[in-house]
Amino acid sequence: MAFCPIFCCGNGSDRKGRGKKQPPWRVFSLKELHSATNNFNYDNKLGEGGFGSVYWGQLWDGSQIAVKRLKVWSNKADMEFAVEVEILARVRHKNLLSLRGYCAEGQERLIVYDYMPNLSLLSHLHGQHSAESLLDWNRRINIAIGSAEGIVYLHNQATPHIIHRDVKASNVLLDSEFQARVADFGFAKLIPDGATHVTTRVKGTLGYLAPEYAMLGKANESCDVYSFGILLLELASGKKPLEKLSSSVKRSINDWALPLACEQKFSEIADPRLNGDYVEEELKRVVLVALICAQSQPEKRPNMVEVVELLKGESKDKVSQLENNELFKSPLAVGNKNDGISAAEGSSDFISEEKESKHETEENTEP
Ligand SMILES: Nc1ncnc2c1ncn2[C@@H]1O[C@H](COP(=O)(O)OP(=O)(O)OP(=O)(O)O)[C@@H](O)[C@H]1O
Ligand SMILES: [Mg+2]
Numbered sequence: 287m288a289f290c291p292i293f294c295c296g297n298g299s300d301r302k303g304r305g306k307k308q309p310p311w312r313v314f315s316l317k318e319l320h321s322a323t324n325n326f327n328y329d330n331k332l333g334e335g336g337f338g339s340v341y342w343g344q345l346w347d348g349s350q351i352a353v354k355r356l357k358v359w360s361n362k363a364d365m366e367f368a369v370e371v372e373i374l375a376r377v378r379h380k381n382l383l384s385l386r387g388y389c390a391e392g393q394e395r396l397i398v399y400d401y402m403p404n405l406s407l408l409s410h411l412h413g414q415h416s417a418e419s420l421l422d423w424n425r426r427i428n429i430a431i432g433s434a435e436g437i438v439y440l441h442n443q444a445t446p447h448i449i450h451r452d453v454k455a456s457n458v459l460l461d462s463e464f465q466a467r468v469a470d471f472g473f474a475k476l477i478p479d480g481a482t483h484v485t486t487r488v489k490g491t492l493g494y495l496a497p498e499y500a501m502l503g504k505a506n507e508s509c510d511v512y513s514f515g516i517l518l519l520e521l522a523s524g525k526k527p528l529e530k531l532s533s534s535v536k537r538s539i540n541d542w543a544l545p546l547a548c549e550q551k552f553s554e555i556a557d558p559r560l561n562g563d564y565v566e567e568e569l570k571r572v573v574l575v576a577l578i579c580a581q582s583q584p585e586k587r588p589n590m591v592e593v594v595e596l597l598k599g600e601s602k603d604k605v606s607q608l609e610n611n612e613l614f615k616s617p618l619a620v621g622n623k624n625d626g627i628s629a630a631e632g633s634s635d636f637i638s639e640e641k642e643s644k645h646e647t648e649e650n651t652e653p
Contacts, residue, residue, distance in 0.1 A: 311375055311384075314398055316391040319343065319353055326355060332405070335456070335470075342401055350401035351386060355394070371397070377444055381436030383459055383469035402467060404460035407517075411455055411524055416559075423564035425464045426521050430572060431597050432466035433458050437514060438590045440468075441507045449505050453513035454494045454527075455520055493527030493538065497582050508584040511593065515579025519543050522572045524557030540580040547573055548614050571599055574608050581613055 322343030323330050330341045338356040345351060371388050378384050389396040407429065409415045421429075433453075440448040450457075450468070457470045496512035499505055516527050519539045528536045546554050552570045553562070575596045579587055588596065592604075599605055 312387045314387045314389040314396070316389055316394055316396075318345070319389055319396055319398070321346075322351060323353055326353075333456070350403070352399045352401045354397040354399070356396065377440070377448070379436055379439040379443075381432045381466050381468060382439060383467040399469070402459035403462050404464055406456045407458040407460065407466075407521065408455035410460070411520060412526060419559045420464075421521075421559075423560055423568070427565075427568055427572070427597075429458065429460070429464065429466045430518055430521055431594065433468050433517070434514065434590060434594045434597055436466065436468035437510055438594055441510070441590050447507075449507055450510050450513075451505055452491060452494075453510050453517060454491050455517060458517065496584065498584055506584075507589065508587045511579045511587045511590060512581075512584070514590070514593065515576045515581075515587075516540065518572055518576035518579065519555075522557065522569060522576065523555050524559055540577060543573060544577055544613070547577055568599070571597065571605060571608075574611075574614070577613060578608065578611060586613075 320326070322345050323341040324343075326339075326341055330343065332340045332342055332352060334340070338354060341353045341355065343351045343353050371385065375385055383399055383402065385397060386400055387398040389398070404410075404420075405415065406413075410418075410421050437450060437453065440450055450470075452470055453468070457468060459467045459469050461467055494513040494516045496509040499509040499512075516539060519525070520527060523539065523543065525539050525542070527539050529539070529542065531537050543555050546552070552566070552573055555573055556562070556564055556569055575588075575593060578596075579593060581587060595601060596604060596608060
């Protein structure tokens with residue numbers, strides 16, 4: 287199937303002035319991207335994800351780019367590419383990583399973004415920058431609010447609305463000022479107006495998946511809210527979304543944090559790399575918001591507009607309502623003195639290796 291871009295407004299052929307506003311994105315030639323990335327040299331590789339590899343590059347004008355080189359051996363990949371191109375080309379917000387251009391030549395499908403010099407949240411929490419402790423509390427709270435605002439834009443302002451479906455630490459990139467830019471809308475599908483959810487392939491990353499999405503493949507905004515809750519806990523605690531307890535059992539970060547929150551032991555949740563240097567009220571708010579987001583019943587989760595409001599702590603009433611939420615009075619959680627393990631066993635987030643491997647093969651719930 288020949289690749290056919292959904293948009294024509296970004297075509298680079300009409301970029302030479304003539305009084306027209308320059309399009310925000312353009313088509314790159316394969317030659318230009320080969321030369322920018324030193325022929326997709328291994329040393330330029332930033333990492334690899336579900337769709338392919340990402341390379342650092344530099345254009346002739348000195349600007350730095352990140353090029354996602356997609357695996358294109360199936361028609362499905364062509365479709366994914368078209369979807370991502372269309373969605374990204376539409377979306378512009380200070381907390382979203384927008385598309386700078388694309389290239390579709392021969393078998394190659396590439397997407398070009400601005401390079402984010404501070405890489406991803408993942409690299410600071412668990413990766414190459416984790417030892418440097420560059421994420422002080424102020425940066426963390428800004429990243430929390432900024433990324434929430436990016437998702438609010440996707441859910442409420444983008445037309446049609448967009449469900450991200452893959453909110454996670456490697457998809458929150460950090461610019462030179464450590465401002466959050468939520469990336470990767472390759473999983474997102476456009477929600478037709480009036481539809482409350484779309485049933486489709488279960489995608490996303492283990493540990494961040496809302497239980498109803500993992501089981502039924504029903505994606506709506508509240509699945510992103512769940513993933514965002516996991517991301518917030520990760521940001522506050524520095525822990526990974528899933529912790530291996532034994533060779534066959536993993537515990538989710540929310541099952542670990544809920545009993546501690548019920549007992550008001552917020553300092554035990556805080557990332558030790560913060561060395562106690564955080565605003566107690568803010569940490570508590572972040573943790574409570576995170577747990578409200580990452581609860582298993584989707585109808586009880588807040589929406590992202592409410593999440594931003596709560597994170598900012600602007601309404602004292604809403605913050606105190608949050609503290610009094612029934613979730614934090616759960617006898618299951620409070621009674622659990624076992625580091626969250628017994629509570630976790632009954633929950634849908636408690637994943638055995640067997641279930642995990644099933645998820646990794648991607649369930650297709652479509653007929
Ligand atoms: N514009 C960018 N600037 C800097 N680093 C980037 C940029 N885009 C992606 N990366 C990094 O490159 C690596 C690979 O990204 P990629 O999106 O392919 O995989 P992923 O985020 O781990 O998984 P997924 O495919 O689910 O998004 C990640 O660590 C990501 O944070
Ligand atoms: Mg990514």
